[in-house]
Amino acid sequence: MIVDHVFELIVNQVAAQPPARHLDLGAGWGHLIARLRSRFPAMQSWGLDYNPSHFPLQEVPVAHCDFSVDRLPHEDGAFDLVTFTEVCEHLENYRYALREAARVLAPGGLLVVSTPNVLSMKSRWAYATRGFWTYFDPLPRKEDPGIYPGQRHISAIPFFYLAHALLDCGLDQITPHSDKTQKSSAFLAVLALPVLRFAARRSLRRRTRRFGALPPEIEALARLNNSWPVLTGRTLIVTARQRSA
Secondary structure (H helix, E strand, O other): OHHHHHHHHHHHHHOOOOOOEEEEEOOOOOHHHHHHHHHOOOOEEEEEEOOHHHOOOOOOOEEEOOOOOOOOOOOOOOEEEEEEEOOHHHOOOHHHHHHHHHHOEEEEEEEEEEEEOOOOHHHHHHHHHHOOOOOOOOOOOOOOOOOOHHHOOOOOOOHHHHHHHHHHOOEEEEEEEEOOEOHHHHHHHHHHHHHHHHHHHHHHHHHHHHHOOOOHHHHHHHHHHHOHHHHHEOEEEEEEEEOOO
């Protein structure tokens, strides 16, 4: 489960200073909150979800939220840890949701976001051959009675644009991770990596000549589009830190 990989990543990131207050955006059935509370029993958790009625943890406050439009019902800088897993791909306005997540994150706090990795080599091949990213197929209309609208993947978010949104939110230490390496993607990455690196360098030179140099932090994120976790991972997991005051 993706929750297991996110849990292990968080434990490794906060081992030296366990979080005291945690907010889970898109809390679902409470699996991530339950795992984290078992490891950090002193940590307080809150949950927000579009459908909070199916949340089973009675001792954890949970409320309704439409992340595309609603202001989160929490004060600025209220949480040491904010998790936002497998939600952004369902949203019409994921950049607004990320701004809200960053707003409630305390200085030095950790934000963890996950979404299907549309830049894996397997997904790139799927797009090149059939015109759709992996995990993003033709969709029914939201009015279709046979589907819950929130189940639809409507926003394919490549690493750079997710990272750029986090940078615009004032976050730093933006790092891509993956839940697991896909064998097919790893095979294709080994074959294609020299071509990808050559194309990226050529694109950088052409872009710089035409538009001038971009800030170093932007170019650093652009290079990570062809990093090993992005090329080979099934799920994109991105960590970022709120800048200290």
